[in-house]
Amino acid sequence: MKEKELRRSQAVLPIGTVMKLTNLSARQIRYYEEQELVIPARNEGNRRMYSLNDIDKLLEIKDFLADGINMAGIKRIYEEQAEKQAEKQAELSKPLTDEDVRRILRDEFINVSRLTKSNGYSFRTNRNL
DNA sequence: GTTCTAACA
DNA sequence: TGTTAGTA
Numbered sequence: 001m002k003e004k005e006l007r008r009s010q011a012v013l014p015i016g017t018v019m020k021l022t023n024l025s026a027r028q029i030r031y032y033e034e035q036e037l038v039i040p041a042r043n044e045g046n047r048r049m050y051s052l053n054d055i056d057k058l059l060e061i062k063d064f065l066a067d068g069i070n071m072a073g074i075k076r077i078y079e080e081q082a083e084k085q086a087e088k089q090a091e092l093s094k095p096l097t098d099e100d101v102r103r104i105l106r107d108e109f110i111n112v113s114r115l116t117k118s119n120g121y122s123f124r125t126n127r128n129l
Numbered sequence: 130g131t132t133c134t135a136a137c138a
Numbered sequence: 139t140g141t142t143a144g145t146a
Contacts, residue, residue, distance in 0.1 A: 047146095
């Protein structure tokens with residue numbers, strides 16, 4: 001599932017193609033970059049190169065605009081989105097709580113118990129787990 | 130021919 | 139946001 005993400009983030013589309021795909025003008029696409037909403041990669045000749053993810057984001061911005069949301073509003077939406085993702089990242093880096101450890105240990109015992117029984121062995125204590 | 134930046138009769 | 143000028 002990671003190979004796919006890499007492809008979607010591969011910047012291979014010139015602005016002309018993006019214009020046709022999104023129905024946005026070059027002026028608008030560049031303006032959104034100025035507003036730091038979609039920052040494309042640049043090739044050797046300083047030409048903007050967009051990825052499929054960039055296309056999706058531009059289409060999303062287009063929808064927000066159609067719904068009457070202004071630049072400031074869209075920026076806020078993405079800022080809040082970034083905050084929530086940062087929280088989830090922090091959550092993942094937190095050390096395990098005692099409760100987490102007990103739950104993991106219990107699941108492990110259940111697995112061991114099942115495998116052991118299939119081999120004809122069993123522990124009396126398994127019944128209490 | 131396409132894209133870039135900067136600027137506005 | 140459109141459009142145009144002068145480049146690369």
